[in-house]
Amino acid sequence: MKISRRNFVKLSAATAAAAAFGAQSLSALTDKVNLDLQSGEEQELEDKFSGYDVKYTYDSYCPSECGLEVWTKDGKVEKIYGNYADPYNHGKMCGKGPLGAGLAYSLGRIKYPMMRVGARGEGKFKRVSWDEALDHIATKIVDIKKKHGGESIIVDTGDMTDTPPYYRMGRGMGAPHITEHGSICDTPRRFGPRVFIDGKRWEPDLMRPTLVRQSDGSLKEMGYDDLPLPKYIMYVGWNPFTATRIHYESRGTVTAQIKGCKVIVVDPAMCTTAAQATANGGMWVPILPGTDNHFLAAILRHILEKGYEDKAFIDEYCTGVEEFTSAFKSYWDKTDSSNGMKYFTMEWAADKTTLSKDKIVEIAEIIGTTKPGAICWGMNGVGHRYAGYIASMLGTAINVVMGNFEAPGGTIDCNQVRISKGGNAGGGFFNGREVTRTVNGKPVTGKQKELHMDEMSDWPAGWYDVVGDHPRRILEGIEIKYGPFKGYKYPIKARFEIGGNTVITGSATWKWQEMYAARDPETGEYKLELAVSIDSLLLENALYADVILPAAHYFERYGIADIYPSAPVAVMREPVIKPLGESKTQVEIMNAITKALYEHGDTDIDPNEFWLKYTHDDIFWNEVMEPTPGVKNVGEPLPYPNLPEGYKLLGTPDSLEAGRVTIDDEKKVIHGEPITMDWLRKNQGVAVWPMAWRRYKQAVKTGSGKIEFVWSKLEEENEKIKGGPRPYGFELLEKYTGDVWDEYPTTFFWYEPPYNPANPTYAATTEKYPFQVITARVHQGMTATYANPQQGETPCDSTWWPLNREFEAEVAEWVTVGNDGSEMPKGEIKVVNKRFRRGTYCVATCSMNPDDAKAYGVVTGDVVTIENMLGKTQKNVVLVTHTIRPGVLKLPFGAGGRFSPGVGTTYQQRDYTANVNEFVDPNLLTPIFGFPGYLDIQARIVAVEKPTFATI
Amino acid sequence: MNELLEMTEARMHVYNMLRNIFANEPTMKVLKSLSNGVLKDLSENEDVKEGVEKMAEASREIKNTRDLDELHAEFARLFLMGKMAVPPYESLYKGGKTLMGDAAVAVRKEYLEEGLQVEKLYQEPDDHIATEFEFMFFLCKKTVAALKKSGEKKAGAFLAKQRDFMETHLGNWAPQFCDKILDSTNSDFYRGAALLTKGFIEEDSRFLKEAGEK
């Protein structure tokens, strides 16, 4: 570098001067944050491969959130591996993670703010500055709040665990309904764990290695050879190998199988897990879709009749079992009029499921006589069904009565044992603000949260919020039905969609489009006055936004992951590359929006709670970890025998281990040194606390402290709705199944699934629409990740198959520059115009059984037109395959009918692939949580197109 | 490379000194050194030379505790809360009206990027001139360390940081601040300090700009 020969300051004089004034004092600035901190491992790799920067972060390609080791060079992502320090994925990846650069540098990236030009849905935007975009948003919000209050704003924070800044932002601006993807993920699946133990996700005990306290006091990582494994695993509508949602279930299941575990996969299609199971001594059980309830009910009846249940466990750790079994047994002598058989008998179940009676008995015997074991039910099979609660309830009950819950090699609720995080950072305290509204002419004062559009209105037990019903609520407006504001009405005028794509995922796409396009008949303005999309990729939701803000990609932002391990683990995310274009992190966006609101006169915003406080992401995420890990020192073996049992643990693993703690005997809390982003940086990005089993004392967060078969959580809801209007969900239930509830069930209950051949009420529909349409993920997992063209080369599950028509597309792909073996391969991501020849690239594929195909004259490559029970038609190309039972069509989720150009190559296939959500009945919302019945679809084939030279 | 190392070390020391001038009242020991001409050959820049001369002269005039008290009182009148005839906070320059303004938040962010934070966060504004000088001192210190360890490779980034900070913050208001001192006081000590600062900032801005050109 150039410096002038003329030294403008002389070193000797300067040194003397400094000495004169005294030694350098650091009195104003102190070392606070060291963003260059590294663990030894990073340094080692960087020394070997010079020019590369190694950082640890975690993935967001799918919600699995695997720990990553990312190498960058000159500010670009070069290598992506798993992080060995994260026990969840233990240094490994899947077919998605390593292709992460394809998403970060995708052509669909939103790089700068945009504003809509033209009508919603046209997809015409102009680039604007951040200031302009924020100005528009703030002006609108302040105006909307003046007229309708903060409750007229919805903030949907979309996916995964990076959401606390948006919760804070939304609540801070006065919106009580902050939703997240969980609302439309799989709430029926969570029903059982939630009401029995206030849990969420039950997974087989397969995460190895895991850190376990030894009898000599040391901590040791124990592997598959050191600890018990399940002797059977039954996956009901759950395909861990493709969904790769719970990373350790991949390596864990295959390892357990080799050691003799019987893997039983109950699925109408031979998914990857079923295929692998049958190749290694397991079973594929091709059940009639939607009859998992009947299947599990028969198994439970069999267990109770044979007396297989673990009575000692039940006596000690459960409550309400007698009422539950009594309600369950009340069906035993009843005859099901649809088939003349007694409920829950093996014959009855065989008739409903179309499985052989011998097979169900065989499975029931395995479950009843093999320990330890685990039943695991899935997102799609159970979680996406109107009657999914029942399978979830039965699966939970069976796991518990067989004594497998929290047994070594049994089943773990990974939500119960996960770390606590968020604390005040999420802004929950804003919800306690006092607000005053005029109700029927009189002023009423209450708390901000008592204006909630679901819990205090149509969905009193909507514990996960009810995103699936947003279109109707926005079209019709809200009326509060409980609490101090009862009778108060307000409209929804603004909606933020952050990282989610509800136009495709929320329920039926057409319903969401209707909502966005709806106009006020008087003013002619859009009913929903402000739609904001904050995302890193231009998806369908953005096409309906008024303002689009560029969000940092997962390689460019911060966060803390914690969801799926079976022991407390915290994994940090920090940027490995600078945000592309003008995109910003969540904290930056939170600050920018709240500051704009403040400057436009929003008196709800306090600068000291936003941009003045969180001047760097680290400050926010450190606050998020203030309650971490927040688990109790309980279980076998006791995680910290040197610390009081039963007390809550806070702080870093090493400080707890060394006893560098202060103990609060009054509150029963052990305070170690607070865990921070810096601590994580020094420890390869991961904090691991010891595993334990039988954590009943903590692992059962119910009021009674026991596993509840009579559910106090729903008893509370019944108190709330007593004397009040009938919840909307009950009306729908009566409409769809004929069942009449006047309160929520508090123990075993039953109803038949709608739109199902096994339900006689739907005999007419079944006759006209003989197919059941099911769906499931392909590798991509989320609607955003189709924007990575590289995933077009990873077929799976007979629903993502190379059956493309010839097409051309611009794609960003690796261009190899040099590879001669001994040198580091060179290449860079470039945008190229590529021609994809017919049959070389994966597209959404409809799987069809050969018998059905024969009956319709269909061969692989034909395009069928499918019509659903509501008369909606779509086309899809077909794969004729033996990997699916007759009477069922399987379509992949999010893979077809994509109409945002931002998804690149998948957009090109929209004419001959279907968006399976278009077939969903948007009014079919489950009675308790309001979850859309995504999988309750009946259909028929109305046309078959053979390929021609024109269409190939 | 050695030249660059020397320059950076020298600048580092000067920033430390400037920080001390505006953070604290001078002690007898400091005044003694100044009157002995410790800063005599500091620089060829005219303002710096004049400033150094004035400060030396003023120091020679401080003969007893009463003189010292008077000097301290002038410091308080100029820079401390209360009178604060010449506010030493960036937020109050370039159109800003309040303390703890945008500038304070912006520099706070800059500090944090380097792992630094003012000790009395939220109580003491981050954009005090002494703190900004201290930040430049730190950046120089890091540069020196980088130069000694791995040569010019990593030093470039730190020098760029210094240039950015100079262009966006320090260099943007320090000259104005110095002019204001010259207009507001008869104290030769502080008039001298103002000239010294002004001259140095001018030189350093130029230096950093040049260093950035390849």
Added chain:
Amino acid sequence: MVKKYGFVIDLRKCVACYGCQSSCRMENKMPMGVNRARVGIIDTGEYPNNHRFFLPVLCNHCDNPPCVKACPTPGATYKRDDGLVLVNEKLCIGCGYCVKACPYDARFINPSTMVADKCTYCAHRIAEGLEEPACVRNCIGHARYFGDMNDPNSEISRLLAENETEVLREGFGTKPNTYYIMDNRAKLLDVSGVDER
């Protein structure tokens, strides 16, 4: 002792996630349309007694490599002392004979470089002491193993000693060095894993 690198794939553990293919593309900067590592999906039988197998494949770095024999340009493709079969890009003229000669479809012409391309066992990582190709580094099922078969204490030697393995197209005489630990094939003939009605 000179090293001899080899590969073991445990088919009992492959879950067809395509992590090997994706990791390889990322590691070696492969454009779309070509792959050094692939996963085959093979369907047999009829519902409900059908089966689906997954077969991850890569270059076998044969001891008797037909691709080296077919190459008209001396040194353009060669077998190293440690077993690796590699391409010298500076010498390769891109004629494609080797592509046709390989019975495993392991070689191809890279559309960016226009010369022959194939799996290199990530030789660049081996060069830095990381004896672990990217596909092994990331395999979700822990189904892939790589190492020195001349070292009796290596993991791969132990696996070969303790398990029955098979290679692909043994009859071709190529002496491939990818050893597959098989699925539990015997049970498949029994069709005991599938419901029938």
